[in-house]
Amino acid sequence: xxxxxxxxxxxxxxxxxxxxxxxxxxxxxxxxxxxxxxxxxxxxxxxxxxxxxxxxxxxxxxxxxxxxxxxxxxxxxxxxxxxxxxxxxxxxxxxxxxxxxxxxxxxxxxxxxxxxxxxxxxxxxxxxxxxxxxxxxxxxxxxxxxxxxxxxxxxxxxxxxxxxxxxxxxxxxxxxxxxxxxxxxxxxxxxxxxxxxxxxxxxxxxxxxxxxxxxxxxxxxxxxxxxxxxxxxxxxxxxxxxxxxxxxxxxxxxxxxxxxxxxxxxxxxxxxxxxxxxxxxxxxxxxxxxxxxxxxxxxxxxxxxxxxxxxxxxxxxxxxxxxxxxxxxxxxxxxxxxxxxxxxxxxxxxxxxxxxxxxxxxxxxxxxxxxxxxxxxxxxxxxxxxxxxxxxxxxxxxxxxxxxxxxxxxxx
Amino acid sequence: xxxxxxxxxxxxxxxxxxxxxxxxxxxxxxxxxxxxxxxxxxxxxxxxxxxxxxxxxxxxxxxxxxxxxxxxxxxxxxxxxxxxxxxxxxxxxxxxxxxxxxxxxxxxxxxxxxxxxxxxxxxxxxxxxxxxxxxxxxxxxxxxxxxxxxxxxxxxxxxxxxxxxxxxxxxxxxxxxxxxxxxxxxxxxxxxxxxxxxxxxxxxxxxxxxxxxxxxxxxxxxxxxxxxxxxxxxx
Numbered sequence: 023x024x025x026x027x028x029x030x031x032x033x034x035x036x037x038x039x040x041x042x043x044x045x046x047x048x049x050x051x052x053x054x055x056x057x058x059x060x061x062x063x064x065x066x067x068x069x070x071x072x073x074x075x076x077x078x079x080x081x082x083x084x085x086x087x088x089x090x091x092x093x094x095x096x097x098x099x100x101x102x103x104x105x106x107x108x109x110x111x112x113x114x115x116x117x118x119x120x121x122x123x124x125x126x127x128x129x130x131x132x133x134x135x136x137x138x139x140x141x142x143x144x145x146x147x148x149x150x151x152x153x154x155x156x157x158x159x160x161x162x163x164x165x166x167x168x169x170x171x172x173x174x175x176x177x178x179x180x181x182x183x184x185x186x187x188x189x190x191x192x193x194x195x196x197x198x199x200x201x202x203x204x205x206x207x208x209x210x211x212x213x214x215x216x217x218x219x220x221x222x223x224x225x226x227x228x229x230x231x232x233x234x235x236x237x238x239x240x241x242x243x244x245x246x247x248x249x250x251x252x253x254x255x256x257x258x259x260x261x262x263x264x265x266x267x268x269x270x271x272x273x274x275x276x277x278x279x280x281x282x283x284x285x286x287x288x289x290x291x292x293x294x295x296x297x298x299x300x301x302x303x304x305x306x307x308x309x310x311x312x313x314x315x316x317x318x319x320x321x322x323x324x325x326x327x328x329x330x331x332x333x334x335x336x337x338x339x340x341x342x343x344x345x346x347x348x349x350x351x352x353x354x355x356x357x358x359x360x361x362x363x364x365x366x367x368x369x370x371x372x373x374x375x376x377x378x379x380x381x382x383x384x385x386x387x388x389x390x391x392x393x394x395x396x397x398x399x400x401x402x403x404x405x406x407x408x409x410x411x412x413x414x415x416x417x418x419x420x421x422x423x424x425x426x427x428x429x430x431x432x433x434x
Numbered sequence: 435x436x437x438x439x440x441x442x443x444x445x446x447x448x449x450x451x452x453x454x455x456x457x458x459x460x461x462x463x464x465x466x467x468x469x470x471x472x473x474x475x476x477x478x479x480x481x482x483x484x485x486x487x488x489x490x491x492x493x494x495x496x497x498x499x500x501x502x503x504x505x506x507x508x509x510x511x512x513x514x515x516x517x518x519x520x521x522x523x524x525x526x527x528x529x530x531x532x533x534x535x536x537x538x539x540x541x542x543x544x545x546x547x548x549x550x551x552x553x554x555x556x557x558x559x560x561x562x563x564x565x566x567x568x569x570x571x572x573x574x575x576x577x578x579x580x581x582x583x584x585x586x587x588x589x590x591x592x593x594x595x596x597x598x599x600x601x602x603x604x605x606x607x608x609x610x611x612x613x614x615x616x617x618x619x620x621x622x623x624x625x626x627x628x629x630x631x632x633x634x635x636x637x638x639x640x641x642x643x644x645x646x647x648x649x650x651x652x653x654x655x656x657x658x659x660x661x662x663x664x665x666x667x668x669x
Contacts, residue, residue, distance in 0.1 A: 025561075026552040029545060036540035325538055331497055332597065333525020333553050336517050427489075427498035430532070 027345075034346040037318065038353070048314040049354040052406060055307040056358025057365060059402045062299055064366040064392030065374070066292050071393060074254070076384045077285055078278050080217070081154045083122070083248035084257040085277045087268065092245055098127055098199045101243035103272040109247060117256050117264055120152035124246040125234040129196040131176075131227060133184035140180065140227045142194065144234020144244075153248045156215060156228055163188035163213030171233050173212030177223035181214045188214060194227070198239035207237050218378075218385035254278075285384070300405060308413040315347060315417040326421055327429030340418035347414030348407065355403040363399070366392045443509070444605050444637045445471035445494055450503035452489050452660075463489040465660040466503070471639060471653075473604070476631045478651035479641045485657040487641035488609055494639065495528055495607045496520045508604065525553050529598025529636075531608040536594040537582040543569065543593045544578040547600050554601060568596040572626060588619030595623065599630060608640045612647060624650055 038045045078084055087108060092100040102108060105123065112121040125144030130137060147166035151157045156175065157165040166173060174192065176184070186192060188211050195206045209229060217223055235241060251257060256264065257277040269275045279286040319326065330339060373389025380386075447469040454461045464486045471477055479487045492498040493505050496512045505512045507527065515523060524530075537546045544565055551561045569578055572592040582590050591611060598606050608627075612620030624647060631638050640647055648654055656664035 023555065025558060026555075029541075029549065029552060033538065033540050033545075040540065327497075328530070328532065328536065329538070330521070331495065331524065331530045331532075332550055333521050335521040335553075338553070425498060427492040430497075 030342055030345045031349065034342070034349045037346055038349055041318070044314060044317065045350065045353070048310055048350060049357055051310040052307050052351065052354035052410065053357035053361055055303040056355060056402055056406050057362035058303055059300055060359070060362025060398045061366050061369070061392060063296060063398050063402070064370070064394055065390065066296065067393040067395060068370070068390045070289055070292060072386060072388065072390055073285060073381070073384050074278070076386070077282055078254070079155055081248075082278055082281055083153045084251045084254050085249040085275060086281060087247040087249070087273050087275050088245060090272055090274050096126065096128065098197070098238060101240060101245055102247055103270065105244045105247065106242055108268065108270070108273075112247065112249060112268065115264065117251050118249055119252045120149065120250040122146060122149040122153040122248045123231060123244040124248060125231060125238060125240060126245045127196065127234070127238050129194050129227070131180070131184065132193045132195065133186045133190065135185040136183055138180060138183055141225050142196070142234060143226060143228045144231045145228050146231045153250055155217070159215040159217050160213045161216045163211065165213055166228065166230055171230050172209055173230070174209040175213045175215055175228040176211055177226050178214055178216040179220060179223040180225070180227070181211070183224070186211050188212065194229075194237060196237050201239065205237055205239065207233070209233070218387050304405070304409045308409065311347065311350070311410055311413040312416060314350070315343060315414055318346070319343070319417055319421060323429050326424055327426045330424060330426035330429065336422035339424065340422040343418035343421045344411055344414050347410050351407045351410035354410070355406055358406065359399050359403060363394065366394050370394070442473045443470055444473050444507065445469065445639070446506040447494070448504045448506070450493060450500045450505060452486070452493060452498070453501045463660055464493070464500070467660070467662055469655065469662060471637060473637055474631070474635045475653055476628060476638045476651055477640070477653035477655060478647050479639065479655050479657060480643070480648050481657035486660040487657055490657065491607050491609050491639065491641050495530060496524055525550060526601065527604050529601065529603040529606040531591070531594045531598050531606065531611045533610040533613040537590055539582050542579045542581055543574060543585065546582070546593055547597045550597060550601050564600055568600045572596045588615050588623065591615060591623055592626070595627060599636070602634065603636065605637045605639065608638065610642055610644070611640065612642070612644050617646065620644065621646060
C-alpha cells in the first residue's frame with residue numbers, strides 16, 4: 023500500500039509540474055493568504071504586547087492587592103489587611119521583581135486661583151519607579167526624592183487649571199479615615215507630569231506615601247500593593263502557589279486581566295477577529311483551489327476515465343485529487359511561510375506608526391512592531407493544509423463519481 | 435481468475451439497448467443486442483462510425499450501464515455490482531486498450547504497467563518480475579523508464595497492451611487499438627496480441643475499422659445502426 027501511495031505522490035508532483043505557471047499562480051494565491059495571516063497575527067501580537075505593556079507599565083503593575091470591596095467604593099478605611107507584613111513577604115518572594123505600596127484616595131486641591139477635586143496617590147518615591155511611569159512623565163521640575171516630604175506632583179492639565187508652576191504652593195483638603203474630620207495640608211509643587219492620557223493629567227496628584235498617610239490619618243496603612251513579576255506570565259497562574267499564598271483573608275489579589283476587564287475582553291475579541299480574518303482569506307483562496315483542481319481535472323478527463331477503467335476505485339480516485347491538493351498545499355505553505363516571515367520581519371524593523379491613537383483607554387506612543395512567533399509557522403500552515411484539503415473535497419468527489427465511459431467521451 | 439461458466443462463456447449480452455440523451459433528443463446507440471463470446475476467442479466488432487462498437491465495448495467492460503438488457507461476465511451480471519465491486523472486477527479480470535491517450539503521461543512505461551499491480555497489492559518482488567517480463571514480451575526492454583511522450587505511438591500502444599495483460603486478465607477489450615498507428619506498426623502489434631492470445635488463452639475483443647484486424651480476427655461481428663447484422667466465425 024505504501025508503494026501505491028508513493029507512486030500517487032510522485033504522480034501528483036509530476037502533474038503539478040505539468041502546468042508550472044498555473045501551479046505557481048495557485049500556490050502564490052494560497053501562499054499570499056497564509057502570509058497575510060502570519061503578518062496579521064504578528065501585528066496583533068505586537069499590538070497586544072504593546073497594549074499590555076502600556077497598561078501594566080503605566081500604573082497598574084502585573085497584579086495588585088487591595089482590601090476586599092475597596093475597588094468598588096474606594097472607602098478610605100478599607101486598607102490592605104496586614105499591609106506591612108504582606109509588603110515584606112512580597113519583596114522576599116522569588117517571583118516578584120518589585121512591589122509598591124500606595125495610598126489611593128479622593129481629595130480637594132486648591133491654589134490661589136482655582137479649586138479641583140482629584141485622586142491622590144501616596145507613593146513611595148523609591149519603590150514606585152519600577153511599577154509606574156510617573157518618574158518618566160515629568161516635564162517640569164523633578165520626581166519625588168526619597169525621604170523628602172512636602173512636595174507634590176501635578177498633571178499638566180491640573181497645573182494649568184490651578185495656574186501653578188513648579189515651586190508654587192497648593193493646599194490639599196481631605197476627610198480623614200475613621201473620624202471623617204477635614205484635614206488640610208500645604209505642599210509645594212515639586213514637578214509637573216504629562217501622561218498620554220488627558221484624564222490622568224487632569225485628575226491625579228502624587229505625593230510622598232508618608233505625607234498621604236498623615237493627611238488621611240491612616241498611620242502606616244495603605245490601600246494598594248502593586249506587584250510586578252519577573253515574568254508577566256506568572257500573573258496568569260491563578261491556581262499557582264503565589265496566588266494561594268497571597269490571596270489572604272480580607273484582601274483580594276487580582277491580576278492585570280481582572281483589573282482591566284475591558285482590555286482582557288478586547289484581547290479575547292482579537293482571537294475571534296483572527297478567526298474571521300482567516301475564514302474570509304481562506305474562503306477567497308478556496309475558490310482558487312477548487313478552480314485549479316477542476317481545470318486540471320477537466321484537462322485530464324480521459325486520463326481519469328482510463329484510470330477508472332483499469333480498476334481504480336472511486337475512493338482511490340478521490341485520494342488522487344486530495345494527494346495533489348495536499349502537495350499544492352505543501353508547496354504553498356513553504357512559499358507562504360517564507361513570504362510571511364519576510365514581510366513580518368521587514369515591517370517589524372520599520373514599525374507601523376500608531377502614535378497618539380487611543381484604544382480601550384490605552385494611548386500608543388511608539389510604533390507597533392509585528393512579532394514573529396513559532397506558532398505562526400505551524401498553526402496557520404496546518405489550517406492552510408486542512409483548508410486546502412477541505413476545498414479539494416468537492417473536486418475529489420466529482421472525480422470519484424466519474425463514470426469512465428462518460429469521462430472518456432467528454433474529453434474527446 | 436473468473437470462474438469458468440459451464441459453457442465457457444466469458445461474455446453474455448441479453449437484449450442490450452443503450453440510448454444517449456442529448457438534451458431533449460434521444461439517440462439510440464444499441465438496439466437489443468444479444469451476444470455470447472467464449473473463452474480464448476480473438477473476435478472483432480466491426481461496423482461504420484456510429485454503429486455502436488465503442489458503446490458495446492464500454493458496456494461489456496462495465497464502463498457504462500445499458501438502458502435496457504443485461505451484461506454478464508463469466509455468468510456474473512454487472513448491474514448487480516456496486517461501483518467498488520465493478521472497479522475491482524475490471525482491475526482483476528479485464529484489460530483495456532484504447533485507441534489513444536491510453537497511458538498516464540506523468541508515469542514512466544514501467545510505472546504505467548506497475549500501477550494495476552499496485553492496485554492489486556502484488557508484492558514488490560513479484561511486481562517487478564512481472565512488469566519487466568511483460569515489457570520484454572512486448573519488445574520494450576530498455577525503455578522502461580521512458581515517459582509516454584518519449585515513446586512512439588506504436589511503443590505507447592505496446593505499453594498499453596503490457597498494462598492490459600500484466601494482471602493476466604480473462605478478457606482484453608481493445609477499442610480501435612491500431613487506429614493511430616501506421617500499418618507496419620499496427621500489424622506488428624496485432625501479431626503480438628494474436629500470439630499472446632494463443633500462448634495464454636486470453637479472450638480478445640476488438641472494435642475496429644481496420645481491414646487488417648478484420649482479416650486476422652477468428653470471429654467477425656458486424657454492427658450496423660446498433661444491431662448485430664452479421665456474426666461470422668472463421669476456421
